[in-house]
Amino acid sequence: MSAGILVLVEHLKGAVADITFEMLGAARQLAQASQAPVHAVLVGKDVAGLAAQLGAADAVIVVEDAAAELPSTELVLAVLRQLLEQKQAGLVLLGGTNVSFGLGVRLAARAKLPFVNFCKGLRWDNRALVCTSQLFGGKILSDVRLPDGRGVISIYPGSFPADAGKSDKTPPVERLAAPAVQSKVVFRQLLEPAAGDVDITKQRVLVGVGRGIQSRDHVQLAEELAAALGGAVCASRPVIDQGWLPLSRQVGKSGLTVKPRVYLALGISGAPEHWEGMQNSECIIAINTDPRAPIFDGAHFGVVGDVLELLPLLTEKVKARKT
Amino acid sequence: MNQIVAWKPVPDPVEELAIAADGRSLDPEVIRFKLGDADEHALEQALLLKEKHGGKVTVVAFEAPEVDDALWTALAKGADRAVKLVLNRPNPGTAELAAALAHHLTSTAGPMTPDTLVLAGSQAIDDLEGELAPYLAEILGLPYLGVVSGVTLSEDGRTARVLKEFAGSLRGEFEVPLPAVLGIQSAEKPPRYVPVARVRAVMKSGQIEVAEVPPREVPQKLLVERMYLPEAAGHAEMLEGTPEEVAERLAGILAGRGLI
Ligand SMILES: Cc1cc2nc3c(=O)[nH]c(=O)nc-3n(C[C@H](O)[C@H](O)[C@H](O)COP(=O)(O)OP(=O)(O)OC[C@H]3O[C@@H](n4cnc5c(N)ncnc54)[C@H](O)[C@@H]3O)c2cc1C
Numbered sequence: 001m002s003a004g005i006l007v008l009v010e011h012l013k014g015a016v017a018d019i020t021f022e023m024l025g026a027a028r029q030l031a032q033a034s035q036a037p038v039h040a041v042l043v044g045k046d047v048a049g050l051a052a053q054l055g056a057a058d059a060v061i062v063v064e065d066a067a068a069e070l071p072s073t074e075l076v077l078a079v080l081r082q083l084l085e086q087k088q089a090g091l092v093l094l095g096g097t098n099v100s101f102g103l104g105v106r107l108a109a110r111a112k113l114p115f116v117n118f119c120k121g122l123r124w125d126n127r128a129l130v131c132t133s134q135l136f137g138g139k140i141l142s143d144v145r146l147p148d149g150r151g152v153i154s155i156y157p158g159s160f161p162a163d164a165g166k167s168d169k170t171p172p173v174e175r176l177a178a179p180a181v182q183s184k185v186v187f188r189q190l191l192e193p194a195a196g197d198v199d200i201t202k203q204r205v206l207v208g209v210g211r212g213i214q215s216r217d218h219v220q221l222a223e224e225l226a227a228a229l230g231g232a233v234c235a236s237r238p239v240i241d242q243g244w245l246p247l248s249r250q251v252g253k254s255g256l257t258v259k260p261r262v263y264l265a266l267g268i269s270g271a272p273e274h275w276e277g278m279q280n281s282e283c284i285i286a287i288n289t290d291p292r293a294p295i296f297d298g299a300h301f302g303v304v305g306d307v308l309e310l311l312p313l314l315t316e317k318v319k320a321r322k323t
Numbered sequence: 324m325n326q327i328v329a330w331k332p333v334p335d336p337v338e339e340l341a342i343a344a345d346g347r348s349l350d351p352e353v354i355r356f357k358l359g360d361a362d363e364h365a366l367e368q369a370l371l372l373k374e375k376h377g378g379k380v381t382v383v384a385f386e387a388p389e390v391d392d393a394l395w396t397a398l399a400k401g402a403d404r405a406v407k408l409v410l411n412r413p414n415p416g417t418a419e420l421a422a423a424l425a426h427h428l429t430s431t432a433g434p435m436t437p438d439t440l441v442l443a444g445s446q447a448i449d450d451l452e453g454e455l456a457p458y459l460a461e462i463l464g465l466p467y468l469g470v471v472s473g474v475t476l477s478e479d480g481r482t483a484r485v486l487k488e489f490a491g492s493l494r495g496e497f498e499v500p501l502p503a504v505l506g507i508q509s510a511e512k513p514p515r516y517v518p519v520a521r522v523r524a525v526m527k528s529g530q531i532e533v534a535e536v537p538p539r540e541v542p543q544k545l546l547v548e549r550m551y552l553p554e555a556a557g558h559a560e561m562l563e564g565t566p567e568e569v570a571e572r573l574a575g576i577l578a579g580r581g582l583i
């Protein structure tokens with residue numbers, strides 16, 4: 001039997017995040033070949049109740065920590081290091097999310113293991129584990145081999161089917177006392193986003209603008225199309241960071257997840273962090289000057305063209321059809 | 324306040340990226356380097372803090388063909404020192420870079436002073452081995468927070484109040500004592516603009532320091548076995564024609580979906 005697999009359960013505000021099921025599914029698949037046990041590691045305040053959802057694991061290890069609403073990273077690190085030894089585990093799967101961000105690097109540094117980021121594919125090659133990662137905003141893939149199958153791997157959200165990590169089975173639960181740790185970082189509070197003027201998660205059509213829109217003034221062109229279609233304008237991160245639209249309009253990893261009937265991606269390259277938030281839209285239409293923009297790989301319809309030229313034309317055509 | 328902004332230039336993905344003949348790295352011939360958005364924001368956040376609390380900002384960047392321009396611009400924007408780190412090693416991984424940077428910081432500045440804040444970009448598009456900032460924090464034994472989108476300092480200057488992004492525009496508020504390392508995702512304000520004339524003036528009066536750092540061996544070094552272009556599972560149906568024709572077809576698709 002080969003070394004066990006630890007899956008760090010990700011949860012926020014009392015809910016298990018989807019990435020956890022993706023990771024459990026990936027771990028199950030790896031365990032099938034290696035016969036290694038899969039341990040789900042659940043750390044936090046009042047989290048024991050979440051264990052029932054983790055039946056895809058061979059066991060759930062629960063570490064209750066009453067100290068704070070969010071477990072400190074130092075505590076999570078101490079737990080994982082302890083379990084690497086106790087369970088003779090060789091592989092740790094973490095979410096490639098903002099929550100687990102930075103954790104993998106620190107665990108790898110302390111446990112002297114390799115760390116693989118942006119992972120979207122895993123396969124055994126005899127005793128070696130081959131990890132496929134997406135780099136450069138999804139434009140390049142790279143394969144890395146972990147010769148003895150040991151390492152810390154950050155799983156990119158949306159890479160593995162979540163359903164494979166769900167099970168009705170009741171998993172055995174083991175309790176582990178929280179190791180005493182000192183953390184210099186102190187959690188204070190969660191800040192809910194300010195409600196925006198429109199809720200982009202409730203629109204049937206979204207006009208998404210990216211860096212390709214080039215200036216604040218041009219956002220108006222998108223507003224006009226959205227108005228003609230009875231939808232709203234949303235944006236990728238660079239547009240929000242420039243202050244051209246409020247945070248409530250951001251789609252993606254740090255922003256909102258949307259699922260409209262039609263999502264127009266205008267001057268958006270389709271970086272994984274944006275794709276994460278709109279990939280489940282019923283129909284995706286992309287306009288981009290770069291014929292190799294990754295957005296075209298996932299969109300339903302694509303146009304290689306200048307959004308500044310096409311936007312006013314399209315608005316005109318839409319208006320013409322309404323009269 | 325002693326602020327250090329750490330930059331790791333990355334190949335610009337807007338260029339056509341090609342794979343080198345060895346099949347394991349990017350073809351260096353076609354790479355143009357640039358700063359990631361997060362690196363630009365890290366400088367902006369440092370400058371905002373300097374405006375409020377004084378002190379100095381040092382930008383330390385790894386050598387890349389276009390990095391001088393970025394460093395001159397940083398000086399023009401208000402950074403006090405610009406340092407270019409030269410690491411004579413092909414394709415260094417992020418862990419190696421962090422080790423070299425840690426060596427530079429501790430050998431030139433001594434141990435981190437109690438008023439030191441190191442700001443690096445949160446994550447780069449080529450961070451296969453993970454992000455620079457937490458590696459650096461581990462080596463320096465300092466606390467770290469990542470995906471940061473806001474930093475303010477307590478009155479006594481000893482503690483930073485840090486906003487960290489989660490999903491769904493939810494943010495967490497944390498406190499961390501200095502010295503600390505932060506991975507900046509966005510500054511509180513968009514990065515400032517600086518006129519070209521100002522950059523030119525700085526190029527005449529200022530200087531970019533160059534420091535050579537010895538390569539460091541790290542256990543995390545990943546060996547890339549193969550680098551390749553993704554084969555997309557699918558591809559969009561591409562609409563062709565004049566802009567007029569394309570707009571008409573798009574309107575047709577929208578109408579077909581019941582949106583008009
Ligand atoms: C931790 C983390 C969290 C993140 N969270 C998010 C998030 O929540 N949401 C998000 O969106 N991003 C997020 N990002 C950033 C993400 O990685 C990308 O940088 C971002 O999505 C890129 O936005 P973009 O496509 O608008 O810009 P770019 O990638 O710069 O793309 C611009 C595109 O516009 C095209 N273009 C230029 N001019 C024109 C024109 N005239 N007409 C048509 N097309 C044109 C270009 O060809 C290019 O493809 C996050 C990153 C990190 C590290």
Ligand SMILES: Nc1ncnc2c1ncn2[C@@H]1O[C@H](COP(=O)(O)O)[C@@H](O)[C@H]1O
Nearest residue numbers: 011070071073099101102103467468469
């Ligand atoms: N498994 C987890 N589930 C929920 N929250 C976590 C988990 N791991 C870490 N966190 C929180 O996320 C933060 C990560 O911050 P960072 O230092 O940027 O990695 C930590 O301070 C914790 O509060």
